[in-house]
Amino acid sequence: MSVRVRFAPSPTGELHIGGLRTALFCYLFARKNRGVFILRIEDTDRKRYDPHSADHIQFALRWAGLNWDEGPIFQSQRLEIYKKHAFELMDAGHAYPCFCSPERLEEMRKEQEAKKLPPRYDRRCRNLTEEERERLIMEGAPFTIRMKVPESGITKFKDIVYGEISVRNEEIDDQVLLKSDGYPTYHLAHLVDDHLMEITHVIRGEEWLPSTPKHVLLYQAFGWEMPEFCHLPSILAGRGQGKLSKRHGAVSVISYMEEGYLPEAMINFLALLGWSPGTDQEIFSMEELIEQFSLEKVSHTGAVFNREKLDFFNGYYIRKKSLEELAILVKPYLVKAGLINEDYPLEPYFFMALRTVQERMKKLSEAPELLSFYFKEPDYPAELLIPKKGTPESAAFALEVAIDCLTEVEDFAAPVLERELRQAAQEKGIPPGNLLWPLRAALTGKEASPGAFEVLEVLGKDESLLRLEKALFKLKK
Numbered sequence: 031m032s033v034r035v036r037f038a039p040s041p042t043g044e045l046h047i048g049g050l051r052t053a054l055f056c057y058l059f060a061r062k063n064r065g066v067f068i069l070r071i072e073d074t075d076r077k078r079y080d081p082h083s084a085d086h087i088q089f090a091l092r093w094a095g096l097n098w099d100e101g102p103i104f105q106s107q108r109l110e111i112y113k114k115h116a117f118e119l120m121d122a123g124h125a126y127p128c129f130c131s132p133e134r135l136e137e138m139r140k141e142q143e144a145k146k147l148p149p150r151y152d153r154r155c156r157n158l159t160e161e162e163r164e165r166l167i168m169e170g171a172p173f174t175i176r177m178k179v180p181e182s183g184i185t186k187f188k189d190i191v192y193g194e195i196s197v198r199n200e201e202i203d204d205q206v207l208l209k210s211d212g213y214p215t216y217h218l219a220h221l222v223d224d225h226l227m228e229i230t231h232v233i234r235g236e237e238w239l240p241s242t243p244k245h246v247l248l249y250q251a252f253g254w255e256m257p258e259f260c261h262l263p264s265i266l267a268g269r270g271q272g273k274l275s276k277r278h279g280a281v282s283v284i285s286y287m288e289e290g291y292l293p294e295a296m297i298n299f300l301a302l303l304g305w306s307p308g309t310d311q312e313i314f315s316m317e318e319l320i321e322q323f324s325l326e327k328v329s330h331t332g333a334v335f336n337r338e339k340l341d342f343f344n345g346y347y348i349r350k351k352s353l354e355e356l357a358i359l360v361k362p363y364l365v366k367a368g369l370i371n372e373d374y375p376l377e378p379y380f381f382m383a384l385r386t387v388q389e390r391m392k393k394l395s396e397a398p399e400l401l402s403f404y405f406k407e408p409d410y411p412a413e414l415l416i417p418k419k420g421t422p423e424s425a426a427f428a429l430e431v432a433i434d435c436l437t438e439v440e441d442f443a444a445p446v447l448e449r450e451l452r453q454a455a456q457e458k459g460i461p462p463g464n465l466l467w468p469l470r471a472a473l474t475g476k477e478a479s480p481g482a483f484e485v486l487e488v489l490g491k492d493e494s495l496l497r498l499e500k501a502l503f504k505l506k507k
């Protein structure tokens with residue numbers, strides 16, 4: 031049987047990091063097995079529905095390169111199907127109508143909470159007589175449909191990651207399947223769809239593990255063959271900390287994209303959150319992941335979200351880009367920061383500037399800070415020009431020496447500049463650092479930047495000399 035998996039997000043907001051990790055594992059498993067990857071939007075919870083969410087989710091998946099083969103399928107367009115199945119289950123005696131008002135249920139919940147009991151339906155409507163049921167239905171009383179969980183026995187299933195799980199049926203609640211407004215709950219809708227869409231492997235977050243016994247009972251009630259279950263460990267905010275959530279900062283995929291994380295880095299990073307190849311390999315392309323991925327190597331212990339690791343991967347993939355590719359990626363950030371216009375050409379100057387910072391860039395959003403001085407004259411206090419053990423006079427002298435030296439240099443290439451400047455420093459008895467600090471500060475206006483020789487080469491002779499003169503003026507003011 032060919033593998034069919036689905037990613038089934040609820041459109042309640044932007045796609046989270048955890049959701050993308052689930053989608054990635056579904057995708058890798060499907061591709062590895064030459065199966066089908068389906069996108070299903072589970073939009074039957076009208077209270078939490080966000081109209082922009084489905085678009086956001088699709089955008090984020092495409093950005094990450096997780097293209098689906100079927101879908102998106104919207105559950106809200108399939109309401110009749112779920113309803114039909116709920117009634118079928120009721121007719122077969124595996125479900126029953128529940129007429130309890132929301133107020134009664136709320137009261138019951140509060141009482142149970144006060145007594146520290148697990149929230150459970152007390153099954154009042156399960157025991158109504160046929161006549162009572164009919165009367166209420168005739169009166170037009172609104173009702174939900176609940177599953178009729180067997181009162182005794184044990185429900186067992188096997189999870190690929192968590193192993194054998196068994197639960198006593200007494201502990202399972204009579205879950206609502208169809209709400210009184212005709213909308214199905216997640217439990218009914220996803221299961222009917224998984225069956226009709228011939229899903230072979232249900233891969234989803236660990237938070238659904240406790241609900242799975244209910245699902246197993248539903249499969250049995252319908253008389254349907256069960257898919258394999260594979261629950262993925264939660265992503266933790268840090269060691270010994272709880273699940274990653276909004277209170278730990280950005281969790282939406284789009285916010286990471288905007289911050290300048292590359293999809294390759296995000297994919298590489300997320301793949302290792304819960305899965306491990308069993309070797310020391312850390313860098314993986316999508317193709318390598320597809321080749322090596324297996325659900326059996328997913329661990330059941332929570333995976334720690336480590337931002338430094340993500341930055342490490344991102345820096346790695348930034349360094350792997352050609353200057354042309356990187357320039358295209360970085361440009362919108364420079365435009366947004368007001369350093370260049372939309373129509374600024376991607377030409378040699380841009381590439382040369384980029385080359386001097388590529389090594390140290392961890393995120394694309396750092397580009398304006400790293401590159402600003404290439405696109406606008408730096409603005410800085412005169413003190414920046416003075417090295418630690420220097421004085422304004424010694425800094426000014428160093429700048430004069432540099433200006434004299436550079437005026438004579440024709441070939442403005444870094445190695446030539448280095449040789450000439452070091453020689454000039456030696457001749458004038460200036461320690462090289464005391465010459466290079468004011469020089470670099472005058473060119474960049476920054477405490478930290480690429481080295482003076484590289485910057486000189488990119489800026490060129492005229493611009494460099496202009497900046498040095500201005501710096502000198504600042505010192506002598």
Ligand code: GLU
Pocket residue numbers: 037038039040072216220233234235238
């Ligand atoms: N809509 C559910 C969610 O967003 C899907 C869970 C599942 O994959 O079954 O978590």
